[in-house]
Amino acid sequence: MLSVGIRLIVTSVILVAVCGTLVTPGWSNPSIYDALLSTDVIGASDFRRTEQPEIDGTGVVVAVLDTGVDMGVAGLRTLPNGHPKVILVRDFSGQGTLTLHDAQLTDEDGVPTLRYEDIWVRGFATLSIPPHDPPQTFQLAQIDETRFRKSEVQDLNGNGSKTDRFTILVYPSAQSPTGPKILVVDTDGDHDLSDEKPIQSYEIAKQSFTLAGFDAKQRVAPLTFAIYSDPREPSLELHFDDGGHGSHCAGIAAGYRIDGKDGFHGIAPGAEIMSLKIGNNELSGGSTTTGAKRRALDFVVDWAKKNNRPVVVNLSYGIGSEIEGQSAIDRAVNDFLSEEPSLVYLSTSAGNSGPGISTIGQPAAAHLAFTAGAVFTPPLTEMLYGAKAPTTRLFSFSSRGGDTNKPTAVLPGVAASTVPPFLTHDMMNGTSMAAPQGAGTIALLVEAAKRAKLMIHNGMVTRALRYSAKPLPGYTCIDQGGGLVSVRGAWDLLKKLATPSETPLVVGYNIETENPTLPIGKGPAAYWRVGNYLPSPNEGQTFTITPFFSKKATAKQKQEFFAVYTLKSDSDWFIPQTSSLYLRGEAEAEVQVSYAPSQLKQPGLYVGRIFGYATEPAAGATTPSFELLVTIIVPESLDSTEPLSFRRENVRLAPGELKRFFVPVPHTTTLVDIELDVDKNPGGWARVDVFDPQGREVLLTNNTADSLAGGQTQDRFVLDGQDPGVFEFVIYATFRNKAPVVTSLNLTLYNLILDPPTTLTIAPGEAPESHFTVINPSHQVFKGSAAGAIDGYARHHTLEGYTDTLEHMISVSEDTKEVTCSLEIEPTTFVDFTDVSVMILAPNGDVIAKDGFSQTKTIIRFQPPHKGTYRLAIQAARTYDSSDQWAVEIDERHVLRDPVTAKILLDGNSTFRLYPSKRTDLTLQLSDRPKVVPDGYSYSGELRFVDELSNKTWMIHSLRLQP
Numbered sequence: 001m002l003s004v005g006i007r008l009i010v011t012s013v014i015l016v017a018v019c020g021t022l023v024t025p026g027w028s029n030p031s032i033y034d035a036l037l038s039t040d041v042i043g044a045s046d047f048r049r050t051e052q053p054e055i056d057g058t059g060v061v062v063a064v065l066d067t068g069v070d071m072g073v074a075g076l077r078t079l080p081n082g083h084p085k086v087i088l089v090r091d092f093s094g095q096g097t098l099t100l101h102d103a104q105l106t107d108e109d110g111v112p113t114l115r116y117e118d119i120w121v122r123g124f125a126t127l128s129i130p131p132h133d134p135p136q137t138f139q140l141a142q143i144d145e146t147r148f149r150k151s152e153v154q155d156l157n158g159n160g161s162k163t164d165r166f167t168i169l170v171y172p173s174a175q176s177p178t179g180p181k182i183l184v185v186d187t188d189g190d191h192d193l194s195d196e197k198p199i200q201s202y203e204i205a206k207q208s209f210t211l212a213g214f215d216a217k218q219r220v221a222p223l224t225f226a227i228y229s230d231p232r233e234p235s236l237e238l239h240f241d242d243g244g245h246g247s248h249c250a251g252i253a254a255g256y257r258i259d260g261k262d263g264f265h266g267i268a269p270g271a272e273i274m275s276l277k278i279g280n281n282e283l284s285g286g287s288t289t290t291g292a293k294r295r296a297l298d299f300v301v302d303w304a305k306k307n308n309r310p311v312v313v314n315l316s317y318g319i320g321s322e323i324e325g326q327s328a329i330d331r332a333v334n335d336f337l338s339e340e341p342s343l344v345y346l347s348t349s350a351g352n353s354g355p356g357i358s359t360i361g362q363p364a365a366a367h368l369a370f371t372a373g374a375v376f377t378p379p380l381t382e383m384l385y386g387a388k389a390p391t392t393r394l395f396s397f398s399s400r401g402g403d404t405n406k407p408t409a410v411l412p413g414v415a416a417s418t419v420p421p422f423l424t425h426d427m428m429n430g431t432s433m434a435a436p437q438g439a440g441t442i443a444l445l446v447e448a449a450k451r452a453k454l455m456i457h458n459g460m461v462t463r464a465l466r467y468s469a470k471p472l473p474g475y476t477c478i479d480q481g482g483g484l485v486s487v488r489g490a491w492d493l494l495k496k497l498a499t500p501s502e503t504p505l506v507v508g509y510n511i512e513t514e515n516p517t518l519p520i521g522k523g524p525a526a527y528w529r530v531g532n533y534l535p536s537p538n539e540g541q542t543f544t545i546t547p548f549f550s551k552k553a554t555a556k557q558k559q560e561f562f563a564v565y566t567l568k569s570d571s572d573w574f575i576p577q578t579s580s581l582y583l584r585g586e587a588e589a590e591v592q593v594s595y596a597p598s599q600l601k602q603p604g605l606y607v608g609r610i611f612g613y614a615t616e617p618a619a620g621a622t623t624p625s626f627e628l629l630v631t632i633i634v635p636e637s638l639d640s641t642e643p644l645s646f647r648r649e650n651v652r653l654a655p656g657e658l659k660r661f662f663v664p665v666p667h668t669t670t671l672v673d674i675e676l677d678v679d680k681n682p683g684g685w686a687r688v689d690v691f692d693p694q695g696r697e698v699l700l701t702n703n704t705a706d707s708l709a710g711g712q713t714q715d716r717f718v719l720d721g722q723d724p725g726v727f728e729f730v731i732y733a734t735f736r737n738k739a740p741v742v743t744s745l746n747l748t749l750y751n752l753i754l755d756p757p758t759t760l761t762i763a764p765g766e767a768p769e770s771h772f773t774v775i776n777p778s779h780q781v782f783k784g785s786a787a788g789a790i791d792g793y794a795r796h797h798t799l800e801g802y803t804d805t806l807e808h809m810i811s812v813s814e815d816t817k818e819v820t821c822s823l824e825i826e827p828t829t830f831v832d833f834t835d836v837s838v839m840i841l842a843p844n845g846d847v848i849a850k851d852g853f854s855q856t857k858t859i860i861r862f863q864p865p866h867k868g869t870y871r872l873a874i875q876a877a878r879t880y881d882s883s884d885q886w887a888v889e890i891d892e893r894h895v896l897r898d899p900v901t902a903k904i905l906l907d908g909n910s911t912f913r914l915y916p917s918k919r920t921d922l923t924l925q926l927s928d929r930p931k932v933v934p935d936g937y938s939y940s941g942e943l944r945f946v947d948e949l950s951n952k953t954w955m956i957h958s959l960r961l962q963p
């Protein structure tokens with residue numbers, strides 16, 4: 001799924017107005033456009049101005065794997081030499097597939113007509129490119145607006161109607177009967193082709209078109225279309241960008257004269273673009289479809305080989321990692337980059353799931369990928385928010401590593417760029433916007449290397465970018481990788497790395513070690529987040545290392561490969577047991593490491609690296625060949641005076657700064673109260689985010705504190721069956737603050753052990769009842785009451801199947817107010833997917849709710865407008881075509897309009913004490929008989945324990961009672 005952060009709505013009008021006031025003396029680049037789309041933060045324009053004025057990406061192709069690219073937008077129309085910028089389009093998402101039908105020549109009212117059912121055209125007698133052997137070889141296809149009902153753009157010609165249809169006539173030309181087909185689009189929908197111009201598959205003559213009929217009263221201006229036609233295929237690929245994300249990324253990487261303005265360019269304005277559409281905007285978030293990403297990658301390799309042209313893939317598309325670095329798409333990206341390492345390159349977005357650690361997405365976690373984290377740029381911050389940002393900092397949403405050695409580096413993640421006319425804003429932020437800065441940079445480096453006749457490959461380029469990047473103060477390498485990219489630095493380093501003594505056959509190193517937090521127990525980095533446990537100095541830990549060979553390496557070359565590396569740690573607590581490492585052939589090498597626990601006592605985050613420097617055959621390398629990463633979390637201690645709590649005062653944060661606290665949540669904890677305060681003096685705005693032990697964000701609703709609005713916020717989260725472990729609490733101060741803020745964080749953890757009620761006994765003439773027990777594991781007495789309600793019914797269902805789409809029927813009665821479906825997929829299944837989109841369809845087929853999985857769990861809810869059978873459709877996009885069985889666990893809950901309240905009684909009393917460590921038997925008693933539930937469902941509702949003295953809720957439990 002594409003991932004844009006907060007979309008900033010800035011219309012062009014406002015943009016111009018802002019620009020007018022923006023020219024702030026003092027920024028190094030006088031161009032106002034550099035604030036809108038920064039090329040100077042990474043030194044791209046400076047590199048081009050002062051060192052390599054001729055380098056602009058010429059000769060390099062940027063492949064945008066995204067929602068499509070609108071080649072009609074100013075900035076994406078031409079190259080500096082006037083040639084078309086977009087050289088090729090393909091659709092791997094299936095969204096643009098147009099079936100071809102053989103046409104019948106008929107005579108209708110005396111007019112020759114070509115027809116297939118209700119698809120027809122006339123006016124083909126005088127086609128400017130004569131057809132071969134008419135009429136049998138005519139085919140028809142149709143662009144039908146009603147197929148776009150679920151897309152962001154439904155009115156393709158902007159005439160106010162969403163049911164227009166446009167016929168396409170397809171035929172072989174007389175001149176070249178077996179060659180490319182001729183396409184005539186009835187662009188004005190009048191079924192008459194005498195007013196239309198023949199075109200061909202886009203890559204031949206770069207012909208695109210719009211559909212006529214635009215009415216200026218309509219907000220949405222037309223899309224630019226192009227067609228890919230393969231004469232051997234029974235269908236056409238209609239290409240367009242109905243998401244806007246792909247065009248935006250394309251402009252950042254390679255825009256030339258964006259908005260038609262001189263000097264307003266992307267990073268590599270001379271680079272050509274190929275648009276490989278992988279996102280289907282009929283699905284939620286422009287979800288990918290089965291095989292789309294991988295087939296697009298395969299296409300790039302084949303095209304690059306066939307044309308002997310370098311291609312840089314921009315992949316600002318991904319979902320969350322569940323088994324970091326080991327998903328199918330991670331492997332596919334590694335395969336892609338080892339296939340033709342001198343011709344294909346790839347930059348991908350880290351993900352927008354930060355600032356928690358262990359939030360890197362897939363394929364961002366792929367070993368060989370260049371993975372881009374996002375920074376905000378001081379000039380744009382000043383322009384958008386009027387905030388004087390003193391330094392470049394990470395966007396808080398930028399995903400972080402920990403269990404992966406990612407991101408690779410960071411780049412600006414906000415820009416104004418090219419967008420199709422239907423979008424009213426041209427500014428977006430996200431790591432999606434940082435990745436094309438990386439793709440543009442790689443295009444510059446590849447062109448520079450080509451001119452300098454350097455032999456390079458993608459592994460060298462990634463190393464050059466990482467080890468020349470400038471670390472930003474205050475961040476570890478799991479936040480920012482090498483740091484902020486420096487184009488000049490990367491070029492200087494690339495020149496050193498591209499020497500014969502470097503091993504051109506090795507594109508990277510596969511590193512694996514024990515990681516108990518991952519479902520398969522191992523991962524690409526050492527990661528200790530299991531209580532206070534750390535392997536003792538005697539136990540140590542083993543890393544295994546194997547080279548990733550270029551697939552061009554012969555068996556003999558691989559066999560003969562031999563390299564020696566010196567191992568150097570950057571800390572005195574992460575210690576290699578040997579000072580050097582030998583790699584021979586494809587054999588796995590092992591490095592034993594140990595930890596010095598005496599230096600790992602203070603709570604917090606420890607990130608250590610052991611670098612491997614090649615000493616043979618490249619004597620005395622000063623740039624590491626690989627890194628062994630460890631992330632150790634030493635959890636905070638909870639305050640044992642009851643209730644369990646954690647408190648930090650006077651946490652001072654500069655604008656844009658964050659602080660992490662790792663708090664162990666015991667397995668008995670039922671609820672965590674969170675309080676965040678911001679001091680009035682000097683005042684500001686701060687936020688607390690919570691991440692579970694896997695790095696998944698815990699959803700909070702009230703987590704920002706603003707000194708102008710009382711300076712305090714309270715929130716809480718409930719643990720009801722979730723895994724315990726070390727949670728991460730991050731306090732973040734917005735970069736819009738004028739000065740550092742002083743905050744305090746206060747957590748209270750409530751604990752109860754419930755053996756929940758499971759069955760409802762309904763005896764004639766008596767209140768329905770259920771019995772259960774509870775244990776108070778804390779040292780404090782609970783004195784209070786509990787209450788609940790049965791407000792609906794629920795069932796658990798395991799939905800299994802073999803096809804990409806699994807469907808589950810939900811029968812809704814007139815009493816139902818809302819239906820909530822909590823969905824879960826096994827991590828070992830999820831890693832095969834590139835997206836999983838979720839939809840709820842009403843009985844009439846309308847989509848009434850849309851969502852997607854970004855991790856293994858998601859919730860979709862809807863308020864049914866009327867009773868009937870609704871359909872939950874879960875569509876998986878698999879990396880590889882497969883008919884393997886997969887399953888989704890569904891918890892389907894219907895909330896009814898009239899709840900029945902429940903009292904909780906101890907020996908008939910509704911207030912009671914729960915003494916520490918004592919088992920207490922309680923009775924749940926309903927005020928009334930609940931409505932009979934449908935077959936296969938349980939009663940559902942909620943149970944809450946509230947302590948009277950403190951008025952604090954200790955537990956909120958989801959009730960499920962069998963009738």
Ligand SMILES: [Ca+2]
Pocket residue numbers: 145154155156157158159160161162163164
């Ligand atoms: Ca229309």
Ligand SMILES: [Ca+2]
Pocket residue numbers: 186187188189190191192193194195196
């Ligand atoms: Ca026409």
Ligand SMILES: [Ca+2]
Pocket residue numbers: 321322324357358359360694695696
């Ligand atoms: Ca994770």
